[in-house]
Amino acid sequence: MNYKKDYSFPEGFLWSAATAAYQFEGAYLEDGKTMSIVDKNINPSFANTSVASDHYHRFKEDVALMKELGLKAYRFSISWPRVLPKGRGEVNQKGLQFYQNLVAELKANGIEPLATIYHFDLPACLQEEYGGWSSRQIIDDFAYFCKVLFEHLGNQVKYWFTINEQSNMFLLPYLMEFDDQIPIEKQKYEMNHIMTLAHAKAITLCREMLPDAKIGPAIGLSPNYPESCRPEDIQAAREADDFRNYLFTDLYVHGRYRENIWRYMKERGITPTIDEGDMELLKSAKPDFLGINYYQSRVVKYASESTIVRDMKVNADGRKGETEFEVVPGVYEGCNNPYLEKTDWDWEIDAIGLRTLLNELNDRYRLPIIITENGMGAVDKLTADGKVHDDYRIDYLAKHLEQCHLAIGDGVQLFGYCPWSFMDLVSTTSGFRKRYGFVYINRTDDNLKDLRRIRKESFYWYQGVIRTNEGVGG
Numbered sequence: 001m002n003y004k005k006d007y008s009f010p011e012g013f014l015w016s017a018a019t020a021a022y023q024f025e026g027a028y029l030e031d032g033k034t035m036s037i038v039d040k041n042i043n044p045s046f047a048n049t050s051v052a053s054d055h056y057h058r059f060k061e062d063v064a065l066m067k068e069l070g071l072k073a074y075r076f077s078i079s080w081p082r083v084l085p086k087g088r089g090e091v092n093q094k095g096l097q098f099y100q101n102l103v104a105e106l107k108a109n110g111i112e113p114l115a116t117i118y119h120f121d122l123p124a125c126l127q128e129e130y131g132g133w134s135s136r137q138i139i140d141d142f143a144y145f146c147k148v149l150f151e152h153l154g155n156q157v158k159y160w161f162t163i164n165e166q167s168n169m170f171l172l173p174y175l176m177e178f179d180d181q182i183p184i185e186k187q188k189y190e191m192n193h194i195m196t197l198a199h200a201k202a203i204t205l206c207r208e209m210l211p212d213a214k215i216g217p218a219i220g221l222s223p224n225y226p227e228s229c230r231p232e233d234i235q236a237a238r239e240a241d242d243f244r245n246y247l248f249t250d251l252y253v254h255g256r257y258r259e260n261i262w263r264y265m266k267e268r269g270i271t272p273t274i275d276e277g278d279m280e281l282l283k284s285a286k287p288d289f290l291g292i293n294y295y296q297s298r299v300v301k302y303a304s305e306s307t308i309v310r311d312m313k314v315n316a317d318g319r320k321g322e323t324e325f326e327v328v329p330g331v332y333e334g335c336n337n338p339y340l341e342k343t344d345w346d347w348e349i350d351a352i353g354l355r356t357l358l359n360e361l362n363d364r365y366r367l368p369i370i371i372t373e374n375g376m377g378a379v380d381k382l383t384a385d386g387k388v389h390d391d392y393r394i395d396y397l398a399k400h401l402e403q404c405h406l407a408i409g410d411g412v413q414l415f416g417y418c419p420w421s422f423m424d425l426v427s428t429t430s431g432f433r434k435r436y437g438f439v440y441i442n443r444t445d446d447n448l449k450d451l452r453r454i455r456k457e458s459f460y461w462y463q464g465v466i467r468t469n470e471g472v473g474g
């Protein structure tokens with residue numbers, strides 16, 4: 001249903017933008033920082049994380065640009081191996097100081113810090129020592145990392161995100177490391193359980209140490225549409241939603257496994273190990289809000305048990321039509337949506353899907369929601385006039401904001417919006433070839449140039465959105 005147009009957002013809405021440490025900071029082995037698993041495993045055909053956008057050395061200049069943009073809040077992540085180079089134990093004072101300085105600079109400029117504790121960058125030493133997320137040892141190490149952050153940043157940071165896109169770690173192989181000897185699906189469900197326990201411990205600790213803070217996950221979600229009205233396809237879409245979305249949100253909010261997924265795991269002998277007290281811990285750690293990373297919707301159809309599983313091919317170069325869809329035999333397989341435009345990376349552009357998703361989450365959980373990521377990856381061109389004319393990005397964001405506005409009218413308690421990304425940064429799949437920012441970084445994958453910051457057209461557009469507090473922009 002559509003309603004009369006009025007684009008103003010609620011008073012105090014958190015107009016924000018997002019980045020993540022390994023994609024943005026650079027200085028990946030500086031001042032005591034050690035390697036993370038993403039530093040090691042990022043696609044070698046593109047820029048690595050060694051310099052990235054050089055934010056580590058230019059954070060004051062970057063915060064000044066945030067201020068000029070008008071941001072009310074800024075979502076960033078904290079690098080675990082920068083703060084704890086050995087994954088635990090002695091705190092790296094220089095690493096911690098960087099985040100204390102960043103937070104102080106944000107506060108001095110009236111920008112609310114939104115801190116993500118874990119955004120894919122597990123210290124590589126913990127992976128080597130005990131297999132990272134495959135071992136329960138990580139729960140205590142993660143809790144210790146949280147404790148250090150709450151102790152040293154908790155007086156300034158009010159909003160915390162525990163784990164970024166636990167859901168996507170299922171889909172994207174470069175975000176985790178696996179043991180060749182154990183079936184991969186079994187490892188994934190085991191890791192998922194361990195990660196949810198770590199998330200729950202972080203919430204419990206936050207409640208004890210920072211009773212006034214707000215904390216929740218940042219989840220990557222896509223609504224799944226049926227390819228046809230064939231009942232098998234309708235059921236396949238429901239199940240795809242359960243597997244890729246509600247498995248995680250039900251665990252976070254209700255502390256329970258969905259029965260159909262538990263049954264799927266049981267029939268295949270891949271249920272995670274549940275120790276005494278696990279489910280009680282999960283139940284007791286209800287988040288204050290849901291953070292949602294939304295980029296696209298998906299279409300699925302029923303897949304019989306004999307459907308061949310192809311390797312999920314990621315379209316890294318940005319050549320349309322190269323993505324291979326996901327297949328879960330006996331449940332669903334992905335397929336094309338003929339009704340939607342796609343980015344060069346085959347990501348379907350579906351602003352209405354965001355409203356659908358927000359309403360669904362509101363119906364199920366009745367929690368406040370913040371959009372922690374939403375944006376359009378594209379090859380941006382710096383033209384001869386020294387400008388970047390990214391009207392396609394403005395169009396993408398404006399359409400999504402319109403749907404956010406409608407969702408608020410539907411009753412969704414949406415309190416903030418963090419487009420991905422504040423500035424260009426290393427795309428996880430495609431380096432600097434694929435850009436998302438409001439600010440262009442003058443570098444390519446192979447040439448660091450001068451790393452100059454150049455405001456794109458979308459920068460001025462978003463500035464207008466924030467100034468007027470309206471989704472259509474200035």
Ligand code: BG6
Binds near residue numbers: 168373377427
């Ligand atoms: C999200 C991640 O999955 O999507 C970000 O939280 C990532 O870290 C973003 O950069 C866009 O993905 P990509 O592969 O285009 O960089």
